[in-house]
Amino acid sequence: MSKTVRRNVLITGASSGLGEGMARLFAADGRNLALCARRGDNLESIAAELRSEYPEITVVVRQLDVNDHDAVFRVFDECDAELGGLDRIVANAGLGKGQPIGTGHFHANKQTAETNFIGLLAQCEAAMGIFLRRNAGHLVVVSSMSAMRGMKGNVTTYAASKAAAAHLAEGIRLSVADKPIAVTTLFPGYIESEMTAQAKGKQPMLTDAAQGHRAMVDAIEGEPDNACVPWWPWTPMSLLMQVSPLALLKRLS
Template identity: 30%
Template sequence: MASPIDGGNVLITGASSGIGREMARQIAPRAKALVLVARRTERLEELKSEFAQKYTNLKVLVQPCDLTDQASIDTLLETVLGELGTIDVLVNNAGFGDLQIFDKAAWDKLDRMIRLNINALTYLTHKLVPAMVERKSGGIINVSSSFGMSFLPGFSVYIGTKHFVNGFCDALVCDLAGTGVRVTCVCPGPVKTEFNEVAQDAIRLPNPAPMEISAERCARESIAAFDAGKARVVPGTVMKIMMFMEAMTPDAFFRSLYGMQGKIMRKKAIERGV
């Protein structure tokens, strides 16, 4: 079955940087139209200009939007569907995390994280999937995280949102079986993006270099998995091996190991007055 990306209208959230921007670059030569969604308009316009020079037949819509606000999403969809008529592929890439011990984290930041990582993703999917089912064609790419299959201290809410995305995708694949609509859950490990600039705290955890991959590779492997109709992909060879090994190890081991790490993080946070 042909990929709905080819000759389709593709909406990408979080398209201004990182994985979302690389997905836009790799999808652009194949799509009929691209809808670039993020809060930073200037970066989206730069991407649009880049595509205008390379792909004269590609239609690009720049749509700044605060995805934590449902009314803004409604306005976004009204504008986009009014312009294009349909969306064939939805790439839910927007999201952020914050490295902070749970009881010391600010609720407004956690609330925004939940609204972006869970609510926006689920709402956009719910609004766009019915038309895909009716056309018997389309697809969803949900960018989750390897943390959706594991856990670590300091990221409790972020990890919780990614566990939701993984479970949501698994069930959605079953819900949409036989409809012609495909769903791919992307579970990357460390990727060279702006994530670490956003995930701020007094304590920083460096990305393990052997597991880190480029945003370009992450996007390439994710799109290839979607084209192949795979339900889940863990980009990067080393990360695939790590996640397999982790799945074979009892959770109790990691709770003990990460519990010790959590104690160290709390002690450092107290020493720094966080």
């Protein structure tokens, strides 16, 4: 467990799913929050509930589409100023839509790739700008277990974008290895959310939302370089996926 207490936490994609779940747990632990997402009405409702339940914390809200790159920088800086300094930024916003390559759905796949990588790049640039100026902070990049290998069908572009996310996080980690700045990559398995509810592919070993959110927050608090969440069964599964021949991988995906 890290000895550093990160009091002020920004989370993107915080209006539902994993982002909302993490926000609720951080709030219960007394952390001040900056909640960012495209759906402003959802954010306001969540923020009002958290302020009522935990009156000792500050919760700020910003409607944000991470594909509006200029807005990412502006919003992160505004939240940094409003909370008196961001200690941790969780780059969680992402998109799961996609179709098999070559079936005429380029624009859907392009949107996923742009959101999950270029949108993430903007978040990382903005976050690291804040942390490098302060020489402190914790960047959390939410990747996916699908990043371990290429995936077939509707998940091909999503998996590729999440692999890119993991490599981006690792590169940043190497770049600040001599600084008091932590960079964590989370690899969630199948955790109950709006995205998994809409997914058409296989979802083996689906974890219920409460357990999944707790596993993510516990991993974040430890500030490891990488974490598969929940640890079981996804850490052993990650090792299996990395060495599996294509015939077995086809059955797993």
